[in-house]
Amino acid sequence: MKRIRDAINGVDLRRFRFWLQLFFFVLLVYGGYLAVNLGQYLPTFSCGFNDAGRGGICYLLPLQHQLAMSWRTLFGWAGLMVVQGFLFFALWFFVLNKGWCGYVCPLGTIQDWITSLRTRLGIRYSRYTEGQFRRLTLIKYLLLALMILIPLGIGGALLPHDMGTPFCDICPGRMIIPMFTGDFSQLTIDFSTKTTTVMTALGLLVTGLFLGGAFFKKRFFCFFCPMSALHYLLSKPALLRLKKDGAKCTRCGDCYRVCDMEIREIADEVKDPRIMQDDCIMCLKCVATCPEPGALKATFAGITLFESTEQGFIKRMNQGHNDEQHPH
Amino acid sequence: MNSTPTDAAAPAYNRSRQAREAETLLDRIEDDFPDNPQAMRYFYDLFRNVYCHGEPVRHQGTLVGTTCIHAPEELIYAFGATPVRLCNGSYHYDQIGADFMPAKSCPLVKATLGSLHAKAAVPNTQSLELIVNPTTCDQKTKASAMMEAMGYKVHDLELPPAKESEEARLYWQRSVRSFALRLRELTGRKLTRNNLKAAMARTARAQAAFRTLHQLRKSAPALFLGKDAFLVTNAYFFDDIDRWTEAVEQLNAELRSRQTEGFQAAQKRAPRILFTGSPPIFPNLKLPLLIEEAGGVVVADETCSANRMLYDMTAVDEWLLNDMVDGLADRYLKPCTCPIFTRNDDRQRRLLQLAADFNVDGVVYQAFAGCQVYEMEYRSIADVLAAQGIPMLYVETDYSPDDMGQLSTRIEAFLESLKTRKRNKQ
Numbered sequence: 001m002k003r004i005r006d007a008i009n010g011v012d013l014r015r016f017r018f019w020l021q022l023f024f025f026v027l028l029v030y031g032g033y034l035a036v037n038l039g040q041y042l043p044t045f046s047c048g049f050n051d052a053g054r055g056g057i058c059y060l061l062p063l064q065h066q067l068a069m070s071w072r073t074l075f076g077w078a079g080l081m082v083v084q085g086f087l088f089f090a091l092w093f094f095v096l097n098k099g100w101c102g103y104v105c106p107l108g109t110i111q112d113w114i115t116s117l118r119t120r121l122g123i124r125y126s127r128y129t130e131g132q133f134r135r136l137t138l139i140k141y142l143l144l145a146l147m148i149l150i151p152l153g154i155g156g157a158l159l160p161h162d163m164g165t166p167f168c169d170i171c172p173g174r175m176i177i178p179m180f181t182g183d184f185s186q187l188t189i190d191f192s193t194k195t196t197t198v199m200t201a202l203g204l205l206v207t208g209l210f211l212g213g214a215f216f217k218k219r220f221f222c223f224f225c226p227m228s229a230l231h232y233l234l235s236k237p238a239l240l241r242l243k244k245d246g247a248k249c250t251r252c253g254d255c256y257r258v259c260d261m262e263i264r265e266i267a268d269e270v271k272d273p274r275i276m277q278d279d280c281i282m283c284l285k286c287v288a289t290c291p292e293p294g295a296l297k298a299t300f301a302g303i304t305l306f307e308s309t310e311q312g313f314i315k316r317m318n319q320g321h322n323d324e325q326h327p328h
Numbered sequence: 329m330n331s332t333p334t335d336a337a338a339p340a341y342n343r344s345r346q347a348r349e350a351e352t353l354l355d356r357i358e359d360d361f362p363d364n365p366q367a368m369r370y371f372y373d374l375f376r377n378v379y380c381h382g383e384p385v386r387h388q389g390t391l392v393g394t395t396c397i398h399a400p401e402e403l404i405y406a407f408g409a410t411p412v413r414l415c416n417g418s419y420h421y422d423q424i425g426a427d428f429m430p431a432k433s434c435p436l437v438k439a440t441l442g443s444l445h446a447k448a449a450v451p452n453t454q455s456l457e458l459i460v461n462p463t464t465c466d467q468k469t470k471a472s473a474m475m476e477a478m479g480y481k482v483h484d485l486e487l488p489p490a491k492e493s494e495e496a497r498l499y500w501q502r503s504v505r506s507f508a509l510r511l512r513e514l515t516g517r518k519l520t521r522n523n524l525k526a527a528m529a530r531t532a533r534a535q536a537a538f539r540t541l542h543q544l545r546k547s548a549p550a551l552f553l554g555k556d557a558f559l560v561t562n563a564y565f566f567d568d569i570d571r572w573t574e575a576v577e578q579l580n581a582e583l584r585s586r587q588t589e590g591f592q593a594a595q596k597r598a599p600r601i602l603f604t605g606s607p608p609i610f611p612n613l614k615l616p617l618l619i620e621e622a623g624g625v626v627v628a629d630e631t632c633s634a635n636r637m638l639y640d641m642t643a644v645d646e647w648l649l650n651d652m653v654d655g656l657a658d659r660y661l662k663p664c665t666c667p668i669f670t671r672n673d674d675r676q677r678r679l680l681q682l683a684a685d686f687n688v689d690g691v692v693y694q695a696f697a698g699c700q701v702y703e704m705e706y707r708s709i710a711d712v713l714a715a716q717g718i719p720m721l722y723v724e725t726d727y728s729p730d731d732m733g734q735l736s737t738r739i740e741a742f743l744e745s746l747k748t749r750k751r752n753k754q
Binding site (some may be wrong): 068082119122123124125129130169224246247248250251252253254255257258264267268270285289291314317320321 | 641
């Protein structure tokens, strides 16, 4: 038993994540070809616009559709349908918590690939200043609010119907993910009405920002993701958890250093054992980079899956020392 | 520089006083205790060679002196240079250094200045080409100008007085980068991903060996004594890093086999002591030795001549130069429990955790007379430990041997009280 635990805690997380992310990417982007269908309530960007290959549909698409029903329908019997959808979404989410972001989300995986391309080219990352961080981190809540309010406005005939699914319009996933199955049709501006022109042009702009931003900033888009905001609001009862034992923490900041989302609390907070913050993507890099035994751990339904160990840290950092040299 | 070959004619007296001080202590360390680990032979011999016979400090490339644990040694190694820690523990040099500092100042700073001023000093660092002086406590900060006046080249490595804020962290990262530039100027070499990686791997290996040694001290009854542990970490100040690491790995192997044999280096009932405060630096191992001569055993420490110097390890996410250098900077600032920083809750938490992990019976807090920051933190540490029911002995002392008698009485009484406590608990 101890040997199994040591093997897990000594895992090369980088490699483990790469393969698991690739698996989920194939499942969600190409699964459709193998008749995989995980339904339309997935708490991750398995884009519905990827008609041919999708292995399931991102919940934000049906959610916006449902909320845009006329108010009479929405606040009538159809409301139950919305609640039911939300429950399915929540059940999916409870299993992996934000692990959906760090391990499953195809858009997140694409960003990690872009990051590894950058490091291979020997180009350094950029970081936000603390002030920027505190302000920018609020944008995802704003997007979440708009994503709910605009469809409601459409349903109440306060907003034009062609705003359709406003978040999907600007989501880079809509343009990028279908491209992986050879569908480039989303990569256009829809000139049919003034609203669609504006929204799809905005979408094109965001996609450009996504590709450029992700090149210089690790997980650039996740910072603004309304799905991430929605996740956080539901995260308390989730089964997969990130825990910190503050007494064992030396506040060396190693976890903060490697955090793609620049979450300072992971290093500095020593009182609250439930350390997961709203920007967290549960990639567990912090656990892998913590040299203090048991200071950080990932648990599932109370059972420890993966925890920080001295030996694990030394092994993983040693791998860094022995990395193959990239060509300059 | 002060020591020139012409001085070589008259070192005998200085060296002999220094050597006697070292010799007496080494004899006590070796002969007063039975069952020293075989692998300690390397360290005993090393100290005899360097301190008693004045053998020069071995180095490759430029020799760079450091006056504090905050100077990132990996950077120095990466430039093909060798760091040597100048913090000195000799009473002889403390007296010489008294000319530079006010009467009530820290003996460590005085002894460091004294050894730099002395002719034919031990350890023999005659070819020192640069001194890195991190701006930590007031006394070390002010020492910069004095060292410069002695003819040394000094780099002030600017350290922020607080470490919690993001501003402090970025300030320090910049400070470390400009230190790298200074080293480039000094050595005429370039910092590359490969040479930094190689340097970091050397330090990482040394740290891994230290951590293993540290963890072995959790064993109860103890596998070896604290006086030897301090000697091992003190050797890190000036020994060749790879040789040091190998010697520690050998010691670890021997201690592991002691563990399986059920060997006891101290009595079962021997009070287990956590040592904190001003750093014991050879030959001033007065207090740890008194503790162990009186039947206690130092099982862990929180000092900058041992644990604080080697325990915390660097993490890197992307093995590119920028991330590696910033990672190093973080490792030298963030986990540091030095009392010069504004807050000391990290130090409090670290002590409590060490006390729990190492099954400690009591804490001995050494404050050098004149080391204000440790004196100032005494109260808060005492309160935190008292709240957890951990007894603490606060000892204000310096490098002079005069208070040995008085100290040994106090220590014996403290250890006796710990034994009684232990008995009553059972």
